[in-house]
Amino acid sequence: MKHFIATITRFGMLEAFLIFIIFLYGINFTYDYYVNLSTAEKMGRQALTEAGREAKEELRAITDSATFLLNTAQLYYGAGTLDPDDTGAMNRLFMPYMRRYPYITSINYGDASGNGYLILREGSSWRNRIKQSIERDTVIWAKLTDHGEASSHRRSSDNYDPRLRPWYTEARDRRGIQWSEPYVFRTTRDLGLTASRRFEKNGVRGSVLGVDIMLKDLSRFLEGLTANWKDITIHVITPDRSVLASSEALAFDLLLQGDNPSLPHLLDEGFRELVSAFHPHREGGSAFFTYQSEGRTLFARIDAVRLSDGDDLFILLTIPHRTLLENFAWQSRTKFYLFLGLLAASSALFIFFYLLPLRRITTIVRKFSRGGPMTIPVSSRADEIGTLTSEFRSLDQELGRRQEALSDSERHYRLLFEDNPNPLWVIERETRRFLAMNAAAVKRYGYSREEFLSLTEHDILLPSLPPAIPGRDALPGPAWPQTVRHRAKNEDVIEAEITSRPITWAGADAEVALVHDVTARRQLEAQLRQAQKMEAV
Incomplete structure (x- = not known):
């Protein structure tokens, strides 16, 4: 037993235990990942199905409300109870519908003679635009009360002709309800589309009624719908892959601004990641699938909504893989x-x-x-x-x-070194900085060790003398003395003979120098020379 314990401790029992724990943790993590991935897919399917159902119901409600209003107006027109010339009656008929269906921004009417009628909602205000064919370049704008009665009138120069508008031309020669391609409304300069229908009475046709739906209103609804589900995005796409509305309403509204706004396309910047989701699955209808885009995995669903015969809109819903794996x-x-x-x-x-x-x-x-x-x-x-x-x-x-x-x-x-009676120091060869000195140097020159270490050889040399003999460092063998003059801290001039040798000090190239003070000797020699001169005189 002792031999076993000695063996396993010798080879690191703790290290082996830690590796085993990390290995078990890795296995458990992998198992949990795939279990949660399956659960996340079920949750994603449920979330997208519910959000898609609400979006589809709302889109269907928009189309049904426009269809109901147009069919009701045709019924009244055919029975003779709706007179387009009676704007008050038209207002009283349409205003309740527009209050009930907030997506309906305005309603247009035009006949074969060029007469036109418009009721427009602007926030809580209402206006009429009346076009009479006898007044060629003029329209009448009227502010309305909440009951549809005109409170004021204003004539405006305008060459508006309802017979030239897309909602009129698309429905004039066709039966049933026609949905226009998105176009710019003349009144609000916003992008929208119109559901229109021609009116018939006693076999006479030529009048057309159009219901306008502003696309940014649809985007705001989708934005509110996604508030209940984190990170879900919803886009309404036309068969030609134009984006009709988006739950990212603010960014989408910015794309629709400008003098000539147009619908963004899936190939445009910001929508390209939807191409790989839309194109392969658009024919399936109510299909749930996963796809990769820009390094991300997303769950997606496509639902088709029929507008009229042969016309479909597609609702594409996506949610990132990481959102579903938050748990x-x-x-x-x-x-x-x-x-x-x-x-x-x-x-x-x-x-x-x-x-x-x-x-x-x-x-x-x-x-x-x-x-x-x-x-x-x-x-x-x-x-x-x-x-x-x-x-x-x-x-x-x-x-x-x-x-x-x-x-x-x-x-x-x-x-x-330290107890040598003569000054000794070590100087770095390149910078001539003092690296060390003995007590005799400190005493003779008057600088503390800290002050010495902050100086270089040039700081104590008198300017008239060079710091070294040229080529001295290159001389082999014993170094020759060099006579220099130094300045002490107290400004005394010290004449010295210096003998130095190259050494390595703390990894740096340096010199150790022995300083022999010859100041007194020089002074005596000078006095002797002076005395000799005096004797000669």
């Missing part, structure tokens, strides 16, 4: 914290069996570095701690021998 992400974080707890427990074992013994050894070594004894206890462990303890005991013995040799070396150094 898995939360579970993963929870398990990760548990995993961290397990690692903490494992770390506690590591601290108890490894770090604490290492700290005890470190404490002994630290005391030894401060001059204390290195008393490493004998360990019976066969792992890394036991090996380290044995090595430190061997190191202790070797350090003892080296310490004695170091003490001898230090004594020699003090005698040769």
